[in-house]
Amino acid sequence: MNEDGMIEDVQIEESTASPSQENPVQAEVSTFRLVATLAVAGALAGLLIVLVNQHTKPIIDKYKAEQLQKAVYEVLPGVERYTTYYLVGNALSFALPEGAKESEYKRIYVGYDNSSQIKGVAISRGESGFQDVVQVIFGFDPATGNLLGMKVLDSKETPGLGDKIFKDQAFVDQFFAGPATPLVGVKAGAGKGKPNEIDTITGATISSKVVIDIINHGLEKWRPVIDKGIPAAPTDSVDEEAKQ
């Protein structure tokens, strides 16, 4: 109950902490048994994790795919459907080479309006932020280079400060207002009214600059590829898949 009582309790527990004193049988344990115990425990732990992972992975993957799809439509406002294009070699392709693993290819999402004209391109990209990698998806119009939208997919930025990059609506709205690229981050209120200026968040300057950097670097990397031309839209079956 009181402080003395607690200390007494701990001391008594400590005196019986090593079973080897009470239990001389356990005093001599072969090295083999030590290794075997941990090996068996490790194997069982691994088995259990694999079993649960097999059960949860499809659910997690499905959720992530849904989130990505929602995000693509969010950063490409007014888009009717989109198609995933992969970077194969140096050019864009909607089909992968035979036997290739989908996850190994970098990709962009090309959005079309209802008359099958390209409305915008969405790119997902991650870079180190203040804490951990910040994953951002953004859409832009390949004809003008202006941004269409931005959404933070994954971030571990400081709650209350860095997480304003997706919780501060005023900051997010700037990316939907069609700014020109490459973006320039300016202190709030210190801008000169240029079309490519983004007001950074006070107290979250690093996090907001990371978002701007991700978009600029993503455009730097992808625009040359996209400007070479996007192959014609694939058959309807693929579109259906993308729309679901």
Next chain:
Amino acid sequence: MRVTTPSQDFIRGIWEENPVLIQMLGLCPALAVTNSVKNALAMSAATFFVICCSSVLVSTFKRFIPNEVRISAYILVIATFVTLADMMLQAYAPVQHKELGAFIALIVVNCMILGRQEAFSAKNGVFRSLLDAMGTGVGFTIALVMMGGFREILGTGSFLEYSLFGPNFEPWVIMVLPAGGFLMLGFILLAMGFFEQRKKAKASLAVESSS
């Protein structure tokens, strides 16, 4: 060892030896994820699951674990359940999982859990160990929800995301930032120490007057 009844095993962890407020264990999650009641509850639920499963498993297999490798074995058990909790949260509560981020994985190094294995489960039966783990888990939950509640009310003016004071409330933002965690923990411990001292003073006064 002090002889305790099963009910004492359960109650002890809740108040008398509350892991966070008295033993000062598990402070990392208590400070890090208590900026809202929801996060505090999610973290408490995950920790509750891990400590109960680990205690049952450790107390069941304590005879087969050689003394020399017991810490490694306990950590292995705890890490396994944390991984399971991590995957299940990600599958069934993805929003909370995203909020808690890396702190789910860090339950592995919550010394409150390892402490209960070493101090109790390794020496007691399965039933008693489970009671002890549940008591500790509930005590941890109470501490976290208390921290989360005060911090959310002061820092955002809401409780469980339900706005309390209307739009004119100016939130005390520091309370939801890391510094606020330290402040709040300090205030809570201060209050607890104050009441404990008053209780002692009253008790000694009663002894004096009776003698």
